[in-house]
Amino acid sequence: MGNRLSKIATRTGDNGTTGLGDGSRTEKDSVRVHTLGEVDELNSFVGLLLCEDMPAELREELVSIQHDLFDLGGEICIPGYTLITDDHVARLDDLLEKYNADLPPLKDFILPAGSRAASIAHVCRTVCRRAERSIVTLGKTETINDHPRQYVNRLSDLMFVLSRVLNRFAGGSDVLWQHERKRG
Template sequence: MGNRLSKIATRTGDDGSTGLGDGSRTGKDSARIAALGEVDELNSFVGLLLCEDMPAALRDELVTVQHDLFDLGGELCIPGYQLITDDHVARLDGLLEKYNADLPRLKEFILPAGSRAASLAHVCRTVCRRAERSIVALSKDEDINAQPRQYVNRLSDLMFVLARVLNRYAGGSDVLWQHDRKPRPKDAQE
């Protein structure tokens, strides 16, 4: 594994194609590469979220999520291969149940705001939804396993719940959308 990335600039992609894990090449604008890129971006944002203060158990669980996302990218990179299983999805279901158990019931929509960590969890949630859309688009063109789509679907739900948890961890609460909020008078806006 140590020599695997000994040469970073290979120039093989200068023609607009990129290599897949099975040795084949595809366009850098293909649905598969778009989905792979969205998952990579999501993993990067989870890494950014991990720079924030949070409970140790949650940190460990997010590191596991990062490894899962790397595996999910590997599965997308190798057509016909499977790395994400029903067990991965079930683990996220368990985390959703665990972290949602102590949260108050939502009566209003919440804004993607609050503490920096919560706001970053919301960014992860929205990037995760985009990755999910890319995986769904890929599945219309090519056969892929259902588990990657299910995994990112659950992960986006988990990121929503974790944003709420992280706001409470920082001493705050949900930032509620105010449906009856009145616009400020024009004079006050200046």
């Protein structure tokens, strides 16, 4: 793929454009660049989540997801390039099944709260949904593969499930929304 970065401050973007992975340049506020930023932000929040205490196996799975998100960014950065495949989406489906298997069924809505790790997983979920919306928007104007959109859709579901898992790991449980709660 691309060259290694040896110089970070190139000044080539001072005019409001940035380089894509295929060597072309585009406006920094283009839908493609906006989508890249959403995926990068998501990857950064997954990195923040990795700063928290969690089971070692889950940590390794999240590190793999970070690598996938980097690849997803690469796919978006290079028009017409494919890096995310059915296998990536299937791996998330497997993780969803694995982590959801031991959770009690939901009967109520839950709040994005609980332990710090669970709360960060909820932030990852919401940023993931925003990245998904950006990918959908990009797909309306440019040809992109289906797998990136499918991947982030599954990943947001996984982050919801992981928030529940992480609350239990911390010794807590879901924080339920209380419809009858007195407000005021």
